[in-house]
Amino acid sequence: MTQFIESIRLAVSALVANKMRGALTTLGVVIGIFFVLLMGWLLTGLDNVLDETLATFGDDILYVDKYNWAGDGDWFENRNRKSITFDQYQRVHQRLASTAEYVIPTTRANGASVRYGDDELTSAVVFGTNAEYIQMFGGNLKEGRFFSEIEDQSGGFVVVIGANVSNSLFPKGDAVGRVVKIQGIPFTVIGIMPKRGSLLADMVDDQLLIPIKRFFGLYGNSFRVVINVKAGGTERVEDVRYATLGAMREVRSIALGERDDFSINTQDQFRKQSDQLRAVVWAVGLVMTGLSFLVGSIGIMNIMFVSVVERTKEIGIRKAIGATRSSVLQQFLVESILLCLIGTAIGVLLTSGVAYAGAYIAEKYWEIDVLDSTISVSQLVLAVVVSVVVGVLAGIIPAFRASRLDPVEALRAE
Amino acid sequence: MAPQATSIGEPIIEIHHVSRRYVMGAETIHALRDVSLTIRRNEYVAIMGPSGSGKSTLMNIIGCLDTPSGGDYFFEGELVSKMSDNELAQIRNQQIGFVFQTFNLLARNDAVKNVELPLVYAGISRQERQERAVEALRQVALEDRMTHKPNELSGGQRQRVAIARALVTRPSIILADEPTGNLDTATGIDIMRLFEDLWRKGNTIILVTHEEDVARNAARIIRVRDGKIESDAPNPNRIQMAATAAPTTAPATP
Ligand SMILES: Nc1ncnc2c1ncn2[C@@H]1O[C@H](COP(=O)(O)OP(=O)(O)O)[C@@H](O)[C@H]1O
Ligand SMILES: [Mg+2]
Numbered sequence: 225m226t227q228f229i230e231s232i233r234l235a236v237s238a239l240v241a242n243k244m245r246g247a248l249t250t251l252g253v254v255i256g257i258f259f260v261l262l263m264g265w266l267l268t269g270l271d272n273v274l275d276e277t278l279a280t281f282g283d284d285i286l287y288v289d290k291y292n293w294a295g296d297g298d299w300f301e302n303r304n305r306k307s308i309t310f311d312q313y314q315r316v317h318q319r320l321a322s323t324a325e326y327v328i329p330t331t332r333a334n335g336a337s338v339r340y341g342d343d344e345l346t347s348a349v350v351f352g353t354n355a356e357y358i359q360m361f362g363g364n365l366k367e368g369r370f371f372s373e374i375e376d377q378s379g380g381f382v383v384v385i386g387a388n389v390s391n392s393l394f395p396k397g398d399a400v401g402r403v404v405k406i407q408g409i410p411f412t413v414i415g416i417m418p419k420r421g422s423l424l425a426d427m428v429d430d431q432l433l434i435p436i437k438r439f440f441g442l443y444g445n446s447f448r449v450v451i452n453v454k455a456g457g458t459e460r461v462e463d464v465r466y467a468t469l470g471a472m473r474e475v476r477s478i479a480l481g482e483r484d485d486f487s488i489n490t491q492d493q494f495r496k497q498s499d500q501l502r503a504v505v506w507a508v509g510l511v512m513t514g515l516s517f518l519v520g521s522i523g524i525m526n527i528m529f530v531s532v533v534e535r536t537k538e539i540g541i542r543k544a545i546g547a548t549r550s551s552v553l554q555q556f557l558v559e560s561i562l563l564c565l566i567g568t569a570i571g572v573l574l575t576s577g578v579a580y581a582g583a584y585i586a587e588k589y590w591e592i593d594v595l596d597s598t599i600s601v602s603q604l605v606l607a608v609v610v611s612v613v614v615g616v617l618a619g620i621i622p623a624f625r626a627s628r629l630d631p632v633e634a635l636r637a638e
Numbered sequence: 639m640a641p642q643a644t645s646i647g648e649p650i651i652e653i654h655h656v657s658r659r660y661v662m663g664a665e666t667i668h669a670l671r672d673v674s675l676t677i678r679r680n681e682y683v684a685i686m687g688p689s690g691s692g693k694s695t696l697m698n699i700i701g702c703l704d705t706p707s708g709g710d711y712f713f714e715g716e717l718v719s720k721m722s723d724n725e726l727a728q729i730r731n732q733q734i735g736f737v738f739q740t741f742n743l744l745a746r747n748d749a750v751k752n753v754e755l756p757l758v759y760a761g762i763s764r765q766e767r768q769e770r771a772v773e774a775l776r777q778v779a780l781e782d783r784m785t786h787k788p789n790e791l792s793g794g795q796r797q798r799v800a801i802a803r804a805l806v807t808r809p810s811i812i813l814a815d816e817p818t819g820n821l822d823t824a825t826g827i828d829i830m831r832l833f834e835d836l837w838r839k840g841n842t843i844i845l846v847t848h849e850e851d852v853a854r855n856a857a858r859i860i861r862v863r864d865g866k867i868e869s870d871a872p873n874p875n876r877i878q879m880a881a882t883a884a885p886t887t888a889p890a891t892p
Contacts, residue, residue, distance in 0.1 A: 226758060226762065226763060227758060227759065227761065229764075230758045537742075538744060540742075541742045541743075541744065542759075543703075543727070543730070544730060544736050544742070545730065545731065545736065545755055545756040545759065545803065546727050546728065546730045546731020546732070546759040546760065546807075547727065547731075548724050548727040548728075548759070549723055549724070549727075550724075551759060631703045631704075632703050632704045635703075635738075635742065
């Protein structure tokens with residue numbers, strides 16, 4: 225133990241004696257640690273997106289559609305299936321009323337023409353649903369209110385707009401109470417949806433939500449309906465899926481032994497997108513990290529070799545007065561590890577700065593609030609472990625060489 | 639002749655027919671050939687000979703820094719060639735105190751830290767290390783230079799620090815290879831007084847030198863030439879020095 229403390233003291237004084245060289249040597253490690261932490265930081269952000277998405281939509285919602293969202297099966301066969309109609313929705317709703325928490329219809333029309341005065345949106349999505357939709361998602365609006373059941377029944381000319389729609393058409397934030405034209409027909413804005421962020425392209429921010437009856441009024445009755453079935457808890461999903469399957473087969477009159485002509489989709493598409501992004505971050509991060517650490521450890525190994533050569537005499541002296549091979553080995557290993565830890569400390573500071581600034585900028589300019597402004601403790605522990613490993617790997621050969629020096633030869637060195 | 643401080647004791651070093659060869663390409667250099675000698679506790683021996691005669695080689699073997707190519711070397715009755723690297727390191731650490739011509743202090747460490755160093759490898763606590771280093775520096779009359787770095791000390795002072803470092807583990811023997819070689823005459827005499835002092839307190843001293851004046855202080859002189867022992871006899875012309883100004887405290891050897 226005393227020897228170990230002594231090794232640390234020695235390493236510190238050896239490094240202090242060669243500040244500049246040490247600083248340059250650690251650059252590779254600094255960059256390596258920077259990439260490791262940056263990768264971790266981005267992946268954490270990605271996890272947050274996924275969590276937030278699942279929290280918003282719930283991970284207990286089944287989406288019944290004629291299409292398979294995961295892209296399984298034959299797309300042409302999918303396309304030739306009959307769309308789910310509003311009438312079918314209503315009958316499924318009845319059958320599932322006691323099993324599922326919510327059964328809600330949605331329809332969407334992309335590329336709708338939306339105007340306010342002279343401003344026109346082209347990428348907007350008109351979304352038809354009913355009053356329960358907002359409850360299924362926790363019931364919060366940024367401003368105003370959602371449409372009521374009465375407006376549902378009557379098919380009122382009211383619209384709740386997404387955050388991007390609001391920002392584009394009403395930069396002053398005075399959307400509620402204004403009248404916009406959808407497909408040339410005036411609708412009164414009664415509410416604004418909260419910002420959802422756009423990392424996962426579910427486009428809620430670009431939507432204009434109107435009562436589904438009104439939607440059919442605009443686009444025709446045959447428009448494809450998606451049935452959103454919220455199970456009311458992940459543990460109920462399998463039961464509800466089973467019930468939904470039965471209800472759908474019955475409503476669609478599918479005979480025993482015949483195949484389904486619809487798909488029951490889940491949140492997997494979010495996970496898939498997130499997993500793809502995650503894989504990209506991983507791949508890029510690993511390559512960058514690996515390269516940096518390779519360069520870093522070669523640098524450190526090199527400097528340790530130089531250090532051993534320069535201090536051959538010192539090694540001889542230490543051996544002459546009783547240093548064992550292992551204590552010499554330990555001395556140089558500790559020095560190498562310390563070099564890496566210094567690099568790590570600098571890398572941590574650098575990444576902390578980037579994370580802080582990055583989170584701030586993302587929040588302020590893009591309203592992306594999923595990035596943490598600090599590096600997590602587990603990431604720091606990982607960084608320290610990695611740098612100790614690199615320190616040992618880079619230092620072991622020079623340290624071993626030092627420990628094997630012949631004392632008489634070493635003493636002769638200048 | 640003044641009486642010795644303590645009587646000569648049991649053999650510490652027994653060398654039987656030891657040789658040391660250096661193979662350099664096709665050429666073999668015989669640095670030592672068939673050397674035999676015995677050194678007992680509390681002897682004061684000078685190893686003399688011209689430059690290149692094999693004195694340092696012999697010293698390094700005695701000090702367990704080097705191992706013989708042939709023959710047997712027993713240190714305190716134990717065969718050195720049978721010892722592991724760690725055992726050799728331990729002997730160098732605990733039983734032997736080295737003093738070199740070029741002092742061989744660590745430049746970045748002050749006097750106390752330099753003297754403490756062997757105790758670090760002996761695994762002794764910081765507190766005790768410090769106390770013993772200060773005590774050793776006091777023995778060489780350097781208590782007022784404790785925190786000086788080597789480059790802030792004179793040659794004689796540096797050699798005293800080196801001697802304190804050799805003493806601090808209370809070794810069985812002190813090996814000095816040309817300890818006055820880099821010092822002026824007056825300072826050299828100072829250092830020789832110190833060795834005399836240590837010997838009187840019961841230490842065993844082996845001194846390598848090529849200077850007759852220096853060897854004259856020893857009680858026994860071994861002359862080496864071409865790697866062979868030419869003569870090995872008590873020194874009839876021994877000059878015993880007056881005690882130094884260094885305060886005489888407890889013997890360095892327990
Ligand atoms: N490492 C070595 N390699 C080759 N020859 C050596 C080595 N060390 C010493 N010698 C040779 O051994 C002989 C004795 O050297 P040394 O013991 O240093 O003599 P001294 O100390 O008496 O001057 C010399 O001829 C020297 O050149
Ligand atoms: Mg010599």
